Amino acid sequence: MVFGSMDGSKNLKIERNEPSNPTTLADLASENIGVFCWCNRCNHNAELSISSLISILDPLFPVPKLGSLMRCSACNAQDVVTRPAWPSPGGGAIARHD
Ligand SMILES: [Zn+2]
Numbered sequence: 001m002v003f004g005s006m007d008g009s010k011n012l013k014i015e016r017n018e019p020s021n022p023t024t025l026a027d028l029a030s031e032n033i034g035v036f037c038w039c040n041r042c043n044h045n046a047e048l049s050i051s052s053l054i055s056i057l058d059p060l061f062p063v064p065k066l067g068s069l070m071r072c073s074a075c076n077a078q079d080v081v082t083r084p085a086w087p088s089p090g091g092g093a094i095a096r097h098d
Contacts, residue, residue, distance in 0.1 A: 022062035023084050025054045035063060036085035037070055044074035047085045 028035065034047045053066070063084055070080035 022064050024060045024062055025050060025057060026059035028063065028084055029054050029059065033087070034085040035066060035082050037067070038081050038083075039072035039075065039077055040079040040081060041072060041077035042075040044072050046073070 025035075028050045032050065034049050035053060036045065036047050038045045053061075057066075063082060066082040067080045068078075070082065071078050072080055
């Protein structure tokens, strides 16, 4: 048996899907931006104020993970996505998915 064949170099490349610096509640608080929540089940959506979130959660809580804590107030599903409610240019309405 010969163990000279090293084929481990392939394994050095590890793809990271998650961003290393997700937006946190503190990031949004510094710009006074709320969190936009969207229910995948019934399309109910709402914007939560950052001040109320930061009073109950850690300021360093990553915004994309908020969805796992949320439950839709309309249909009670826990299939909720969250993202920063960046003000849209021109002050238009938030773009719809469809
Ligand atoms: Zn819903």
